[in-house]
Amino acid sequence: MTVLNPFLQLYNVHKRFGRHVVLETLVLDVDQGEFLFLLGPSGCGKTTLLRLIAGLEPLTAGQILQAGRDVTRLPATERDFGIVFQSYALFPNLTVAENIAYGLQNRKQRRTQIAARVQELLQLVGLQGLDPRYPAQLSGGQQQRVALARALAPAPSLLLLDEPLSALDARVRASLRGEIKRLQRRLGITTIMVTHDQEEALTMADRIAVMDQGRIVQLDTPLAIYQQPATPFVADFVGQMNFLPGVVSSEGIGVVRTGAFALRVQNWGEDLVPGTSLMLAIRPEEIRIERDAATLSNILIAELQAVEFMGPVYRLLLRHTVPDFYNAAVSLTLTLPRQAAEQPELRVGAALPLHLPADALRVFRTGKKPA
Amino acid sequence: MSQRTLSPGRAEPGSLAKVTSEEWLRRSLLLFLLGFLLVSILLPLVPLGMRSLSDPQGNFVGLDNYVRYFSSPGLTSSLLNSLTIAGKTTLLAVGLAFVYAWALARTCMPGKHFFRAVALLPLVVPPLALAIGLVYLFGKKGLVTTGFFGFFEQNFGIALGFDLNLYGQNGILLGELIYCFPQAFLILAVAASMADARLYEASKVLNASPLRTFWSVTLPEMRYGLISAIFVCFTLAFTDFGIPKVVGGNYNVLATDIYKQVIGQQNFVMGATVSIVLLLPTVLAFVADRIAQRHQNAVLTARATPLHPRPTPLLDRFALVYCSLVAGTILAVTGTVIYASLVDVWPYRLELTLRHYDFSKVGGGGWEAYTNSLWMAFYTAGVGTAIIFAGAYLIEKSRTWSLLRQTAYFLSMISVALPGLVIGLAYIFLFNPTHWTLWGGKVPNPFAGLYGTMAILVLSNIVHFYTVSFMAATTALKQIDGELEAVSASLGVPFYRTFWRITLPLSLPAVAEIALYLFVNAMVTVSAVILLYSPQIKLASVAIVNLDDAGDTAAAAAMSVLVIAACLTVRVLYFWITRHLHRRTQAWRLP
Numbered sequence: 001m002t003v004l005n006p007f008l009q010l011y012n013v014h015k016r017f018g019r020h021v022v023l024e025t026l027v028l029d030v031d032q033g034e035f036l037f038l039l040g041p042s043g044c045g046k047t048t049l050l051r052l053i054a055g056l057e058p059l060t061a062g063q064i065l066q067a068g069r070d071v072t073r074l075p076a077t078e079r080d081f082g083i084v085f086q087s088y089a090l091f092p093n094l095t096v097a098e099n100i101a102y103g104l105q106n107r108k109q110r111r112t113q114i115a116a117r118v119q120e121l122l123q124l125v126g127l128q129g130l131d132p133r134y135p136a137q138l139s140g141g142q143q144q145r146v147a148l149a150r151a152l153a154p155a156p157s158l159l160l161l162d163e164p165l166s167a168l169d170a171r172v173r174a175s176l177r178g179e180i181k182r183l184q185r186r187l188g189i190t191t192i193m194v195t196h197d198q199e200e201a202l203t204m205a206d207r208i209a210v211m212d213q214g215r216i217v218q219l220d221t222p223l224a225i226y227q228q229p230a231t232p233f234v235a236d237f238v239g240q241m242n243f244l245p246g247v248v249s250s251e252g253i254g255v256v257r258t259g260a261f262a263l264r265v266q267n268w269g270e271d272l273v274p275g276t277s278l279m280l281a282i283r284p285e286e287i288r289i290e291r292d293a294a295t296l297s298n299i300l301i302a303e304l305q306a307v308e309f310m311g312p313v314y315r316l317l318l319r320h321t322v323p324d325f326y327n328a329a330v331s332l333t334l335t336l337p338r339q340a341a342e343q344p345e346l347r348v349g350a351a352l353p354l355h356l357p358a359d360a361l362r363v364f365r366t367g368k369k370p371a
Numbered sequence: 372m373s374q375r376t377l378s379p380g381r382a383e384p385g386s387l388a389k390v391t392s393e394e395w396l397r398r399s400l401l402l403f404l405l406g407f408l409l410v411s412i413l414l415p416l417v418p419l420g421m422r423s424l425s426d427p428q429g430n431f432v433g434l435d436n437y438v439r440y441f442s443s444p445g446l447t448s449s450l451l452n453s454l455t456i457a458g459k460t461t462l463l464a465v466g467l468a469f470v471y472a473w474a475l476a477r478t479c480m481p482g483k484h485f486f487r488a489v490a491l492l493p494l495v496v497p498p499l500a501l502a503i504g505l506v507y508l509f510g511k512k513g514l515v516t517t518g519f520f521g522f523f524e525q526n527f528g529i530a531l532g533f534d535l536n537l538y539g540q541n542g543i544l545l546g547e548l549i550y551c552f553p554q555a556f557l558i559l560a561v562a563a564s565m566a567d568a569r570l571y572e573a574s575k576v577l578n579a580s581p582l583r584t585f586w587s588v589t590l591p592e593m594r595y596g597l598i599s600a601i602f603v604c605f606t607l608a609f610t611d612f613g614i615p616k617v618v619g620g621n622y623n624v625l626a627t628d629i630y631k632q633v634i635g636q637q638n639f640v641m642g643a644t645v646s647i648v649l650l651l652p653t654v655l656a657f658v659a660d661r662i663a664q665r666h667q668n669a670v671l672t673a674r675a676t677p678l679h680p681r682p683t684p685l686l687d688r689f690a691l692v693y694c695s696l697v698a699g700t701i702l703a704v705t706g707t708v709i710y711a712s713l714v715d716v717w718p719y720r721l722e723l724t725l726r727h728y729d730f731s732k733v734g735g736g737g738w739e740a741y742t743n744s745l746w747m748a749f750y751t752a753g754v755g756t757a758i759i760f761a762g763a764y765l766i767e768k769s770r771t772w773s774l775l776r777q778t779a780y781f782l783s784m785i786s787v788a789l790p791g792l793v794i795g796l797a798y799i800f801l802f803n804p805t806h807w808t809l810w811g812g813k814v815p816n817p818f819a820g821l822y823g824t825m826a827i828l829v830l831s832n833i834v835h836f837y838t839v840s841f842m843a844a845t846t847a848l849k850q851i852d853g854e855l856e857a858v859s860a861s862l863g864v865p866f867y868r869t870f871w872r873i874t875l876p877l878s879l880p881a882v883a884e885i886a887l888y889l890f891v892n893a894m895v896t897v898s899a900v901i902l903l904y905s906p907q908i909k910l911a912s913v914a915i916v917n918l919d920d921a922g923d924t925a926a927a928a929a930m931s932v933l934v935i936a937a938c939l940t941v942r943v944l945y946f947w948i949t950r951h952l953h954r955r956t957q958a959w960r961l962p
Contacts, residue, residue, distance in 0.1 A: 054857075054861060055860075056857050056860070075391060075394065075860070076857070076860035076861055077393065077860045077863050077864070077865065078391060078863075081861055082861060082862075083857065083858060083861040085854045085857070085858070087852055087854055089852055089854035089855050089857070091855060091873050092877065093873065093876045093877055094873075102859070102864065102872075103861075103863060103864060106862070106863055106864050106865075106868070150858070150862070151858075151861070153862075154863065
């Protein structure tokens with residue numbers, strides 16, 4: 001994916017701790033004013049990558065350019081960025097105002113100027129009047145806003161957020177999400193945020209870099225990543241995904257046989273020869289329960305195992321047996337709006353005909369050659 | 372595509388970070404710290420070891436001195452005596468302190484604050500003063516030995532006199548016991564207070580008997596505290612000099628042997644040899660303790676719930692009686708010193724007088740020695756706290772030069788294994804000669820000017836008490852989130868500014884505690900300074916030894932009281948200042 005106006009450029013960046021490779025060699029461009037997410041499970045190297053960008057950790061190899069300037073060898077103090085950590089990392093012995101002013105006092109500004117800037121930032125994060133308080137006297141959400149204000153105070157050109165919302169409770173997290181996003185838009189500041197929360201990334205990001213085992217496995221917009229995950233890992237990590245093992249059939253182009261059922265796939269790679277094992281994937285909300293099964297293709301019968309009430313939706317857990325695959329039972333999950341799920345035939349043990357639309361089925365190769 | 376403008380970067384790991392002037396400052400400070408530790412802790416041991424391998428003329432004789440040492444029964448018996456004393460003291464002190472700490476932490480007995488304060492009282496009493504207290508209680512004319520000066524015999528016709536046979540093993544043992552008790556108690560009190568109530572509840576639910584709970588829950592969770600206490604007590608009792616000096620009689624131990632060889636016979640070679648013999652077990656104890664503590668994971672997880680003892684009348688009463696007995700003994704010994712310093716002529720004229728506080732007719736240096744000691748303690752606290760805290764900061768919070776930092780850490784930890792007398796003797800060898808002889812050539816000693824000055828006394832004290840202070844500083848620094856430093860760097864603030872505005876204020880309680888610890892120990896210690904003080908700078912603790920030696924025991928008691936008074940005053944001052952500090956600079960701690 002090409003970036004038109006790159007602000008931050010990582011070229012062949014690589015990181016090892018001793019013999020342990022934390023980051024495989026990677027290339028990444030971040031656009032001016034972009035909100036980029038590093039998303040991945042713990043241990044995937046996302047925080048290390050952020051610390052490399054910040055200069056808090058030396059790279060093993062590679063080059064980093066920020067606004068066209070080579071910052072690879074610069075220590076953190078010499079770079080231009082603000083950072084917010086999960087733990088807030090507020091100075092506990094300084095008041096809110098002193099915390100925000102901490103990075104300003106070093107820049108030989110006049111005291112009235114600093115005070116004005118502090119007020120401006122308090123306004124920006126909605127904490128007017130709290131300047132004389134100590135961090136311990138604030139709620140978690142307020143503390144994180146102070147941390148954000150402190151990071152933004154020297155007007156950096158790059159903002160780094162290291163799981164800033166993970167320590168907060170659900171309600172505060174949701175409201176702060178929107179606020180950070182609005183703030184980022186308003187200031188137009190290039191921002192990189194690390195998270196393991198896919199919902200956070202989907203709602204806030206311009207682009208998401210999904211990371212796994214020290215690599216960026218997919219870099220794209222939230223919608224593209226959700227709709228066309230590049231690997232089964234991405235498909236499973238971002239949103240929920242059902243996987244169905246299958247074999248390419250000779251009954252026609254784009255037909256996959258899974259047990260007794262034939263499923264047509266719209267998005268078909270040409271080089272798939274009959275007999276190739278593969279994995280079909282479909283999101284829970286894309287599966288439909290059909291009454292008139294006979295009239296439709298792409299039907300699969302599965303047994304209803306359990307119904308879970310989730311508030312606005314129900315989650316249905318189903319089981320489908322595929323004889324060809326050692327009689328392995330495949331679990332399927334599908335979600336239904338509440339009204340649609342409150343039907344008498346949806347009882348545990350019932351065999352339900354499921355419609356898997358051809359345009360919703362994705363294909364992942366499993367690497368196995370035809371037998 | 373912008374990547375074309377980039378050249379393939381292939382920087383080598385070491386050369387990656389650009390070294391800024393700020394980083395140079397940090398590195399210079401680290402180098403300075405390492406230099407200080409090398410010169411003050413490691414380097415002095417070199418001439419000490421060399422001397423033990425040479426004859427008095429300085430010719431290399433291999434292990435001859437050790438052969439001579441181990442073939443002279445008079446000297447080897449001291450080694451056995453020292454081991455006996457250390458072993459018995461450790462067993463008794465740790466046992467007594469364990470029950471005491473347990474009683475304070477796990478029962479509902481009354482007066483816990485009082486008993487805790489009394490248990491820690493011997494920390495501010497010079498070990499010599501403890502011995503003098505014992506002399507006045509159990510010596511030939513002691514209060515107990517004479518049955519309270521025949522009080523009971525005269526009035527009730529019953530002789531209550533009891534002769535403990537103080538001079539010798541009994542006296543040393545009793546003295547060391549009181550001396551080591553608070554040290555063991557301090558460690559075990561922390562261990563006993565770190566109980567996880569959930570384990571006790573689980574044990575109760577599973578119907579385990581109190582004894583089984585004790586074996587399977589209490590002991591394992593205090594295991595590391597116990598191991599630590601055992602090594603600390605062993606080292607203290609093994610190397611102590613003051614108590615055997617006063618109540619040892621003919622029972623010789625290694626520490627008194629070194630003193631006799633060096634001061635009495637001017638036999639520095641044998642002094643060095645005995646020092647090495649004294650050093651080996653303490654180094655072994657140090658290494659063993661380090662290995663044991665390495666296995667210690669967090670005993671207390673973040674989710675542990677604190678244990679609140681419930682009243683158990685029988686147990687609580689037992690705890691009260693037990694603690695009263697122990698505390699009573701400590702108070703009796705300390706109280707006797709104060710009383711003896713005020714009595715006109717013990718035991719004949721019991722009128723109270725202050726005449727023993729007029730030191731003009733006795734030796735030892737009197738009030739001048741006392742003032743010197745106060746200054747020495749003050750300098751030790753000031754300079755020592757600055758060096759130790761800054762050192763711990765550089766080691767803990769720097770990210771460069773990890774090998775150098777590990778070396779500095781190791782040196783900071785090893786000083787605890789060096790007995791005071793060994794430091795004193797090693798410093799004589801390093802700092803006294805005007806020239807060092809190196810491979811036949813003569814090199815002027817750059818530190819020669821230090822000898823006989825206040826500076827060398829202060830330095831020896833800082834080194835002697837380095838490790839405990841260093842560990843306190845490191846613990847405090849570890850509690851400060853490392854991300855605070857990262858944030859400061861991101862804001863472009865140099866590390867020394869963050870140290871001054873954030874790290875130091877956050878650590879003030881620990882800093883004050885270190886200063887107090889250094890002051891009190893510099894005040895009461897005798898072992899390192901007794902070999903290093905000069906006639907121009909006499910010291911209070913040394914005066915106690917010399918006054919007692921000269922038979923002016925009452926004056927020695929008076930000097931002891933002055934030392935105790937200074938330490939208690941500083942302790943109260945510390946208490947008052949920290950409370951005040953708490954209100955002013957630690958306001959952020961309050962919700």
